[in-house]
Amino acid sequence: MNYQTETPQASAQFVNQSFVHMIEAGRTKEAADESTAFIREIVRQEAAVREVLVPVGLADDQIDRDERTDEPKKIVEKEPQSLATFVEFQGTPQAWWFKGPRYAVYFGKIISPEFVKSKFQLMTYQNDIRKILADNSVKDMADVEDRFWRRTNVLIVNKNPGLQRTSVPAFTSSAFKKAFQALLLRRRPIGKMLMTKSLFMEAIDLPATSVGNAIAEAHYRDGIENEERFWGIPVISTIKTDIYDPRECWIYSPQNFLGNFFLLQDATLYIKQEADKIMFHTYSSPGIGVGNRLSLQQLVFAAPPP
Amino acid sequence: MKLSNKYTPTGMEPMPGARAGLWLSCKAQEVATAEAAGVGPSVPDDEGTPTPGTVVPGSLVEINASGNLQLATSPDWTAAMPKMIFCVFSGDDDFSGSLVGDLLCYHGGGRLDTQQYNPAGSYVPGMPLIASAGLFTPKVAANDHFQVIAVVGPKGLSTNGVLDVLLCQGSLGA
Numbered sequence: 001m002n003y004q005t006e007t008p009q010a011s012a013q014f015v016n017q018s019f020v021h022m023i024e025a026g027r028t029k030e031a032a033d034e035s036t037a038f039i040r041e042i043v044r045q046e047a048a049v050r051e052v053l054v055p056v057g058l059a060d061d062q063i064d065r066d067e068r069t070d071e072p073k074k075i076v077e078k079e080p081q082s083l084a085t086f087v088e089f090q091g092t093p094q095a096w097w098f099k100g101p102r103y104a105v106y107f108g109k110i111i112s113p114e115f116v117k118s119k120f121q122l123m124t125y126q127n128d129i130r131k132i133l134a135d136n137s138v139k140d141m142a143d144v145e146d147r148f149w150r151r152t153n154v155l156i157v158n159k160n161p162g163l164q165r166t167s168v169p170a171f172t173s174s175a176f177k178k179a180f181q182a183l184l185l186r187r188r189p190i191g192k193m194l195m196t197k198s199l200f201m202e203a204i205d206l207p208a209t210s211v212g213n214a215i216a217e218a219h220y221r222d223g224i225e226n227e228e229r230f231w232g233i234p235v236i237s238t239i240k241t242d243i244y245d246p247r248e249c250w251i252y253s254p255q256n257f258l259g260n261f262f263l264l265q266d267a268t269l270y271i272k273q274e275a276d277k278i279m280f281h282t283y284s285s286p287g288i289g290v291g292n293r294l295s296l297q298q299l300v301f302a303a304p305p306p
Numbered sequence: 307m308k309l310s311n312k313y314t315p316t317g318m319e320p321m322p323g324a325r326a327g328l329w330l331s332c333k334a335q336e337v338a339t340a341e342a343a344g345v346g347p348s349v350p351d352d353e354g355t356p357t358p359g360t361v362v363p364g365s366l367v368e369i370n371a372s373g374n375l376q377l378a379t380s381p382d383w384t385a386a387m388p389k390m391i392f393c394v395f396s397g398d399d400d401f402s403g404s405l406v407g408d409l410l411c412y413h414g415g416g417r418l419d420t421q422q423y424n425p426a427g428s429y430v431p432g433m434p435l436i437a438s439a440g441l442f443t444p445k446v447a448a449n450d451h452f453q454v455i456a457v458v459g460p461k462g463l464s465t466n467g468v469l470d471v472l473l474c475q476g477s478l479g480a
Contacts, residue, residue, distance in 0.1 A: 291354040
């Protein structure tokens with residue numbers, strides 16, 4: 001009796017090439033680009049944290065080792081403290097044995113479930129369900145990055161809420177001014193803001209007496225989707241209201257005042273076939289650290305947008 | 307299976323070397339407590355490095371009412387309900403665990419070498435073991451009604467301070 005032989009190599013070819021290529025493109029691909037007849041359930045989005053901290057891939061020789069463990073870490077050097085003083089003409093300097101502080105960025109692994117299906121059941125799907133699952137799982141991994149980033153932010157603010165949490169009643173210019181000033185009073189520059197799109201929409205209500213006729217008119221005429229800055233500060237808006245509280249806005253210093261985002265490996269698809277079973281999952285290994293705890297400010301509004 | 311059926315098996319894959327029945331990745335209670343306080347395990351210290359936790363591999367944990375993992379203690383079955391007790395595979399004491407704040411643990415059966423036992427006890431192969439504050443501990447009396455979760459393996463307690471443990475699934479009784 002004749003029979004077909006399938007090898008793991010051949011099975012990768014069995015899965016259509018665009019599926020694999022899409023994963024190689026990784027998270028740069030937008031869900032909207034996908035041509036599919038599937039009815040979408042929720043909007044998925046790239047990781048907002050990647051707009052706050054630009055990810056940097058690390059090679060093997062850039063990882064720092066530790067004699068007590070085989071887990072990887074990356075040690076980041078921080079700016080050493082220095083000072084100057086006024087003296088009279090005969091004055092001489094003190095000896096200053098300087099040292100530069102450091103902090104370590106540790107790594108974890110983000111994984112999707114292992115998606116498993118019989119290829120015979122797959123035949124009943126007219127759309128490429130594997131492609132959708134892989135694409136969405138990469139964005140689900142982006143959600144995990146955002147969830148971790150917000151958790152880290154909250155942990156930092158929880159230690160110092162009197163200084164780093166600005167509570168205000170409403171979305172007004174003076175509310176933002178108060179939070180900006182909190183950062184500036186600590187001699188931290190203002191880099192970017194991060195908030196949910198639903199909170200971002202509150203800007204529509206900013207009155208002409210506050211933002212000027214031209215801006216208020218433009219918001220009325222065109223909406224605020226094209227707005228990239230508030231008061232000159234770049235705004236990152238995210239749809240992820242289940243991760244970022246719709247009542248909060250995060251204000252960050254530029255990345256070199258804030259922290260690091262390293263990648264041991266960016267989102268990767270692993271796929272295999274055993275007999276009729278097709279299995280695939282995605283994984284990545286990021287490490288995110290905030291080396292300057294005082295370089296972020298949480299702005300909390302009294303009520304969430306309706 | 308009908309597409310409207312919500313049945314989904316969700317267990318995690320067994321790991322080579324510890325092919326136990328059920329694996330669980332879950333937040334440690336000490337991390338949850340530290341998150342609220344802004345200081346402690348998994349929280350970045352003043353320089354920004356995540357603080358290590360105290361739960362180490364080979365110790366025993368249970369799920370508390372908050373859905374987090376805490377060090378396990380065998381219940382007295384005459385006074386308390388039985389518990390499902392897990393063994394920690396990766397703790398929050400190391401770099402990755404400190405960062406993530408989750409413990410990876412498994413529920414038997416399985417066999418393991420561990421340093422997480424009560425040093426005050428004496429260990430004989432085949433002896434039933436209970437959990438006490440996360441440590442494997444000898445069951446002292448047959449009628450103490452503490453839940454047995456393992457027995458000492460054939461190698462017993464090695465001279466290098468490692469206990470051979472056979473972890474049972476569920477419980478061997480109390």
